[in-house]
Amino acid sequence: xxxxxxxxxxxxxxxxxxxxxxxxxxxxxxxxxxxxxxxxxxxxxxxxxxxxxxxxxxxxxxxxxxxxxxxxxxxxxxxxxxxxxxxxxxxxxxxxxxxxxxxxxxxxxxxxxxxxxxxxxxxxxxxxxxxxxxxxxxxxxxxxxxxxxxxxxxxxxxxxxxxxxxxxxxxxxxxxxxxxxxxxxxxxxxxxxxxxxxxxxxxxxxxxxxxxxxxxxxxxxxxxxxxxxxxxxxxxxxxxxxxxxxxxxxxxxxxxxxxxxxxxxxxxxxxxxxxxxxxxxxxxxxxxxxxxxxxxxxxxxxxxxxx
Numbered sequence: 001x002x003x004x005x006x007x008x009x010x011x012x013x014x015x016x017x018x019x020x021x022x023x024x025x026x027x028x029x030x031x032x033x034x035x036x037x038x039x040x041x042x043x044x045x046x047x048x049x050x051x052x053x054x055x056x057x058x059x060x061x062x063x064x065x066x067x068x069x070x071x072x073x074x075x076x077x078x079x080x081x082x083x084x085x086x087x088x089x090x091x092x093x094x095x096x097x098x099x100x101x102x103x104x105x106x107x108x109x110x111x112x113x114x115x116x117x118x119x120x121x122x123x124x125x126x127x128x129x130x131x132x133x134x135x136x137x138x139x140x141x142x143x144x145x146x147x148x149x150x151x152x153x154x155x156x157x158x159x160x161x162x163x164x165x166x167x168x169x170x171x172x173x174x175x176x177x178x179x180x181x182x183x184x185x186x187x188x189x190x191x192x193x194x195x196x197x198x199x200x201x202x203x204x205x206x207x208x209x210x211x212x213x214x215x216x217x218x219x220x221x222x223x224x225x226x227x228x229x230x231x232x233x234x235x236x237x238x239x240x241x242x243x244x245x246x247x248x249x250x251x252x253x254x255x256x257x258x259x260x261x262x263x264x265x266x267x268x269x270x271x272x273x274x275x276x277x278x279x280x281x282x283x284x285x286x287x288x289x290x291x292x293x294x295x296x297x298x299x300x301x302x303x304x305x306x307x
Contacts, residue, residue, distance in 0.1 A: 002080035002084045003025070003080060004080055011286065012073075013069050013070070013076065013111070013117070014069065014117055014122065015044050015118050018047065021080075022034055025076075029083040031083075032050070032083055033049070035048065036048070037109065037201045038194070038196070038197025039193060039197075040150065040151060041151035041152055041193060044114040045114075046109065046114065046198075048107055048108065049108040050105060050108075051083065051086075051108065052100065052106055054102055054104040055105070056105065056304065057106075057207070057208050058105070058106050058303065058307075059107045059108075059109070059205075060075055060107070060109070060213075061108075061109045061112055061212070061213045061260060062108075062109065062213075062214045063110065064112050065148035065149075065157065066113055066115075066117045066147040066149065067120040067145060067282050067283035068283065068284075069283070070277070070284050070288065070289055070292070071110075071277060072110040073289050074214060074292060074293055074296070075110040075214065076110050077293050078300045081297075095301070095302065095305075100302075100304065103304075104305075107201075107208075112194050113156055113194055115150055116148065116150045116156075119134070119144040119147045119151070120283060123142055123143070123144045128151075130152055137180050144181075146181060146283070147181045148182040149184065153179020153181070153184055154179060154185065154186040154192050155182050155184055155185060157258070157259045157260060158257065159185055159186045159189065159191060160195060160259060161190060162225065162259065162263040163225075163257035163258060164185065164189045168185065170253070170257065171184070185258050199263070202264070208270050209307040210233070210273070210303065210307050211261070211270055211271070211272040211273075212272070212275060213259075215274055215275065216277050216284050217276055217277060217279055217280055217281075217282055218279065221237070221240060221241050221244070221247070221249065221275060222251045222261060222273065222274040222276070223250075225256075226256060227250070228265060228266070229265060236271065236306040236307045239306040240303060244296055244299040245295060246275065259274065260274075277296065
């Protein structure tokens with residue numbers, strides 16, 4: 001089902017795969033909406049795909065971290081199947097997809113960090129104007145497979161204005177003072193064009209019923225920001241946990257500041273959860289895509305009906 005061949009889902013999803021996949025989806029499904037929300041440090045476009053015509057909007061975001069590129073594969077696979085089921089008049093279990101399409105709108109940013117993903121999959125070379133800088137950040141190692149940050153060493157999921165000052169103090173305590181493969185939050189909230197573009201997109205399109213962010217790994221859901229959730233969202237989030245089989249957990253230490261989920265809860269009064277997809281050691285291999293998708297498939301389709 002869908003327009004992509006089996007080989008498509010057996011390749012790592014870099015920025016070119018996302019760009020080409022978005023173009024193929026638009027060509028095949030004229031009812032799909034898509035445009036670019038901004039560009040990365042190195043000028044790569046960040047596309048959003050919009051599924052459905054309903055008034056209640058939801059946002060799914062993948063690949064904040066370079067080595068977590070498999071989450072972009074997950075969201076592209078979902079978009080492809082959703083569009084195909086809608087076109088064919090199909091349903092998932094007892095739910096007609098036409099009903100979901102007409103009552104909800106799902107905005108998908110499959111790949112927020114195109115530069116970091118390309119570093120993690122392909123490494124980098126002297127053609128990159130930041131080459132010497134990022135090589136130094138990586139300890140002189142040309143293996144970037146565990147790179148999480150963006151092109152200049154900022155961890156995008158610590159660059160949101162949610163406990164940013166407190167996180168800066170934790171950085172000092174942990175000797176984090178400049179760009180690195182992970183954990184460095186940047187000079188100021190939204191200093192990175194990728195995060196700034198997403199925050200502006202969210203502000204423009206508020207309200208969202210919920211924001212779902214996809215990371216790897218651990219098969220668990222982070223659902224609170226320093227112990228807080230948006231009032232009235234607990235039942236829906238517990239349904240997400242039950243449907244996905246991912247238990248609810250709370251981020252601790254460095255992981256509990258400056259993320260998209262934190263910012264949505266604290267600044268936008270929008271329910272938000274972080275999915276830690278799959279199990280194993282990052283970066284997860286592409287062979288894990290099918291079991292991850294199979295486990296989360298109904299959650300991806302039905303999450304809007306819970307809120």
